[in-house]
Amino acid sequence: MQLYNQQNIKIYNTLSGEKETFKSITDGYVGMYVCGPTVYSNVHLGNVRTFMSFDMIFRYLQHLGFKVRYVRNITDAGHLENDADVGEDKITKKARLEAIEPMEIVQRYTVDFHNVLNTFNFLPPSIEPTATGHIIEQIELIQSIIDNGFAYVVNGSVYFDVHKYNESNEYGILSKRKLEDLIHNTRALDGQSDKKNPQDFALWKKAEPAHIMRWPSPWSDGFPGWHLECTAMSTKYLGDYFDIHGGGMDLKFPHHECEIAQNQAAKGQTPVKYWMHANMLELNGARMSKSTGNYINPAELLSGDNDIMSKAYSPSVIRFFMMQASYRSVLDLTDAGLDSSEKGFKRLMDAVNLLELLKESTTSTQDISKWKQFCYDAMNDDFNTPILIAHLFESVKFINQIHDGSATITATDLEMLKTTIHAFIFDVLGLKNSKKADNSSDKLSGAVELLIKLRQEARANKDFALSDQIRDELAEAGIQLNDSREGTTFSY
Ligand SMILES: [Zn+2]
Numbered sequence: 001m002q003l004y005n006q007q008n009i010k011i012y013n014t015l016s017g018e019k020e021t022f023k024s025i026t027d028g029y030v031g032m033y034v035c036g037p038t039v040y041s042n043v044h045l046g047n048v049r050t051f052m053s054f055d056m057i058f059r060y061l062q063h064l065g066f067k068v069r070y071v072r073n074i075t076d077a078g079h080l081e082n083d084a085d086v087g088e089d090k091i092t093k094k095a096r097l098e099a100i101e102p103m104e105i106v107q108r109y110t111v112d113f114h115n116v117l118n119t120f121n122f123l124p125p126s127i128e129p130t131a132t133g134h135i136i137e138q139i140e141l142i143q144s145i146i147d148n149g150f151a152y153v154v155n156g157s158v159y160f161d162v163h164k165y166n167e168s169n170e171y172g173i174l175s176k177r178k179l180e181d182l183i184h185n186t187r188a189l190d191g192q193s194d195k196k197n198p199q200d201f202a203l204w205k206k207a208e209p210a211h212i213m214r215w216p217s218p219w220s221d222g223f224p225g226w227h228l229e230c231t232a233m234s235t236k237y238l239g240d241y242f243d244i245h246g247g248g249m250d251l252k253f254p255h256h257e258c259e260i261a262q263n264q265a266a267k268g269q270t271p272v273k274y275w276m277h278a279n280m281l282e283l284n285g286a287r288m289s290k291s292t293g294n295y296i297n298p299a300e301l302l303s304g305d306n307d308i309m310s311k312a313y314s315p316s317v318i319r320f321f322m323m324q325a326s327y328r329s330v331l332d333l334t335d336a337g338l339d340s341s342e343k344g345f346k347r348l349m350d351a352v353n354l355l356e357l358l359k360e361s362t363t364s365t366q367d368i369s370k371w372k373q374f375c376y377d378a379m380n381d382d383f384n385t386p387i388l389i390a391h392l393f394e395s396v397k398f399i400n401q402i403h404d405g406s407a408t409i410t411a412t413d414l415e416m417l418k419t420t421i422h423a424f425i426f427d428v429l430g431l432k433n434s435k436k437a438d439n440s441s442d443k444l445s446g447a448v449e450l451l452i453k454l455r456q457e458a459r460a461n462k463d464f465a466l467s468d469q470i471r472d473e474l475a476e477a478g479i480q481l482n483d484s485r486e487g488t489t490f491s492y
Contacts, residue, residue, distance in 0.1 A: 007064055007376060007380050008021065008380055009021070009022040009064075009379075009380045010022065010380060010381055010382055011244075011274050011276065011382055011383075012276070012328060012382045013273075013274045013275055013276070014174060014252065014275040014276065014277050015173070015174055015272075015274075015275045017176075019381075019382055020274070022274065024066065024243050025241065025242065025243055025273060028065075028066060028067060029066065029067050029068075029069070030061050030066045030067070030068045030069070030243045030244065031068075031069050031071075031237075031238035031239065031242035031243045031244070032054070032057070032058065032061075032068060032069070032070045032071070032238075032242075032243060032244040032245075032246065033071045033072070033073075033230070033233075033234040033237075033238055033242065033244070033245050033246070033272075034050075034051070034054045034070070034071070034072045034125075034245075034246040034247060035072075035073065035075075035230055035246075035247040035248075035251055035255065035256075036051075036072045036073040036074050036075060036128070037074065037075065037109075037113050038075040038076075038079040038090055038091070039074055039075065039076055039091070039105070039106050039108075039109035039110045039113060040079075040090040040091045040093075040094045040105055040109060041094065041109060042109065042112050042116075042297055042298075042299070043109075043112060043113045043116050043117075043298065044288070044297070045281060045288065045296060045297060045298050045301065045333070046248070046280060046281040046288060047248065048116060048117070048120065048298055049278065049281040049322050049331065050246075050247070050248040050278040051072070051117065051122065052120060052122070052319065052322055052323075052430075053246075053278040053322075053327035053383075054070075054072075054246045054276075054278070055122045055123060055430060056323065056327070056383065056385065056428065056429065056430060057244075057246070057276075057327075057383055058070045058123060058125075059123060059427060059428050059429075059430055060379055060383060060428050063423060063427050063428050068126070069126045069127070069237065069238060070125040070126045070127075071125060071126065071127045071128075071129065071233065071234060071237045071238060072125040072127075072128055073128065073129050073130065073131065073229065073230060073233050074106075074110055074113075074128060074129070074130045074131070075130075075131050075226065075229065076091065076103075076106040076110075076130045076131050076132050077089065077091065077102075077131045077132045077213045077223055077224070078131055078205075078223050078224045078225060078226045078228070078229060079091070079226045080226065081093065083226065083254075083255070085195075085201060085202040085205070085225070089102075089211070089213060089223070091105050091106060091213070092211065092212055092213060095212070101212075102212055102213050116298045116299075119298070119302065119315050120298075120315045120318070120319055120430075121315065121316070121319065121430045121431070121432055122430070123430070127237050129233045129236075129237065131224065131229035131233075132213075134229065134232050134233050134236065135215045135224065137232040137233070137236055138224040138228050138229060138232045139204075139217050139218070139224075141203075141228060141231060141232050141262065141266050142158050142203045142204055142217075142219075142224075142228070143218070144265075144266040144267070145160065145203060145262065145265045145266045146158065148265055148266065148268075149161075149164065150164055150165050150261075150265035151203055151265070152196065153219050154194040154195075155194055155206060155220075156206030156219050156220025156222065157194055157202060157204055157205050157206045157219070157220065157222065158202070158203040158204040158219055159194070159195050159196070159200040159201065159202055159203065160200055160201050160202075160203055160258070160261065160262065160265070161196065161197075161200060162179065162197060162199040162200050162201070162261070163179070163196070163197050163199070163200075165261055165264070165265055166179045169261065169264050169265075171199075171257065171261055172253075172257060173257075173260065174252060174253070174256055174257050174260055174275060175252045175253035175254075175256075175257050177253060177257075179199065182199050183197075183198075183199065201225060201227060201254065201258055202225035203224070203225050203228050203262075204217060204219055204220070204222055204223070204224055204225065204228075205222050205223055205224075205225065206219070206220035206221070206222045207220070207221055207222045207223055211223070226255070227254070227255055227258035227259055227262065228262060230255070230259050231259050231262040231263050231266070231271065234259075234271065235263065235267070235271060240263065240267045240269055240271065241269055241270070241271060241272070241273070242271065242272060242273070243272075243273050243274060244272070244273070244274045244275075244276055245259070245271070245272040245274075245275050245276070246275075246276040246277070246278065247276075247277060247278070248277065248278055248280075249277045249278065249279055249280060250280075251277070252277055256275065259271065260272070276327075277328075278327045278328070279327065279328050279329055279330050279331065280330050280331075281322075281330075281331050281333055282330060282331065282332045282333065283295065283296060283308070283332075283333050283334075284308070284332070284333070284334055285332055285334075296308050296309070296333075301313060301318060302314075302315065302318070308335070309335045309338065310335050310339070313338050313342060314342075315432070316345060316431045316432045316433075317338065317341055317342045317345050318338065318341075319429070319430060319431055320341050320344065320345045320348075320389075320429070320431055321333075321337060321338050321341035323385045323386075323389065323429050323431075324341060324344075324385070324386050324389055325385075325386060326382075326383075326384055326385065326386055327383060327385070328382070344393070345431070347393075347396055348392060348393070348396060348425065349433050349480070349482075349491060350480070351395070351396040351399045351400065351421075352421060352422075352425065352433060352482060353433075353480045353481070353482050354399050354400070354403050355399060355414075355417070355418050355421065356482075356483045357403065358399065358402050358403060358409065358414055359402075360409065360410060360411040360414055361408035361409060361410060362408075362410065363408055363410060364408060364409045364410045364413040365401075365407040365408050365409070366398045366407060366409065366413070368409070368413040368416050368417050368420075369413075369416070371391065371394065371395065371398075371420075372416060372420045374391045375388055375391045375392070375420060375424055378390075378391060379424075379428065385429065388424060388428075388429075389429075392421065392424060392425065395417065395421060398417070399417075422484060433482045433489060433491050448474070448479060448490050451470050451474060452481065452488045452490065454470065455467045455470040455471065455481070455488075456488070458470070474490070478492050479491075479492040480492065
């Protein structure tokens with residue numbers, strides 16, 4: 001385990017537009033908030049990529065020894081169509097179309113979201129709060145913004161006064177937009193006549209009589225604005241000023257811009273030290289869109305049940321593919337790309353399995369400490385996973401050379417090589433070297449588990465011939481055994 005203070009991490013901060021040296025607000029601790037899904041439909045593959053980027057960041061910071069409190073919310077109310085202040089609530093609309101309760105929609109798609117993320121081996125966040133569970137906090141926040149003179153009430157709704165705010169603050173500081181340009185570029189829409197200015201945004205909306213999801217407030221029976229929930233939940237669990245706020249690139253404006261404005265207006269300070277944004281996932285060189293048919297969802301990609309890819313891809317191959325690009329680059333999902341990741345992933349896993357067979361020597365022909373530091377340097381450079389993976393592939397070369405006798409390694413270096421490879425591949429990148437019984441044949445898994453047990457007994461009895469025979473014959477049948485400190489797993 002590396003100690004966090006030995007590493008010099010640089011993070012690209014959207015706020016400054018530069019890579020900055022990461023220094024957490026409280027030494028040894030990191031508070032990280034990531035905008036979660038609005039649970040009105042199956043999770044989009046692009047969102048899976050965004051959450052995977054932050055899962056990797058969460059994993060790396062924990063690996064370094066930081067105590068990380070990772071908060072990722074569930075939006076279960078207040079998110080209107082087109083991310084606007086008018087129109088129907090996305091969840092209510094879906095509930096109306098399917099003639100079920102809004103909370104049934106929320107439950108169904110929250111379960112789907114968790115299932116998909118589990119399939120891709122995500123770590124759960126430390127706290128996963130919901131918007132509907134924090135209505136009181138949101139009402140209190142609105143009251144503070146009103147008390148400080150940055151919001152006004154019209155017909156039971158409350159709006160944030162962007163023009164007033166901009167007199168003493170900089171609206172657009174994150175997305176690098178100027179209010180004058182926004183004024184020039186926005187049209188007044190019908191239904192927004194309650195607002196003083198079209199740039200103002202809703203903190204609280206009075207509910208129409210037919211609106212099901214509603215709560216009492218000092219202003220009306222209604223519901224909170226979408227931007228507000230993230231300010232309420234992030235600061236409740238991480239404090240008024242916290243380390244990292246993440247989300248997809250598309251949330252930078254207006255969502256995150258409004259979060260900064262709300263916090264500044266309510267508490268007199270900017271909420272976040274490092275703003276991080278994950279880039280888009282495209283499909284065959286174009287934006288993914290259901291309406292054009294250039295679209296694939298996680299389940300279709302995993303099952304192979306689609307017209308876009310030539311076959312099914314495993315969760316680890318898809319995860320490996322996503323990790324082969326920097327989280328800040330646009331990533332183009334293609335069959336050729338996935339196929340090449342599948343081959344690369346297999347080479348990597350073959351090397352991991354081969355690690356167990358390497359013989360120790362009195363000298364090392366490779367500088368393992370230096371290689372290890374290169375791996376850390378890659379991750380410390382704004383979590384540069386493609387460079388890390390390039391270094392891991394260099395280790396594949398060493399491992400093969402050591403195995404065929406053209407290179408040697410000492411016992412200490414071999415231990416370091418194993419520990420480092422396992423840490424980066426499994427703990428940090430979150431890849432898996434085994435298929436679990438639940439997505440393969442239970443009977444086959446049971447039989448292989450029995451052979452693993454017999455092999456362990458053979459090894460305990462120093463019957464290495466039998467132990468090797470079990471391993472080699474399974475390998476011939478296409479089943480690889482992978483030994484690690486946690487025990488033996490298998491893949492095929
Ligand atoms: Zn948010």
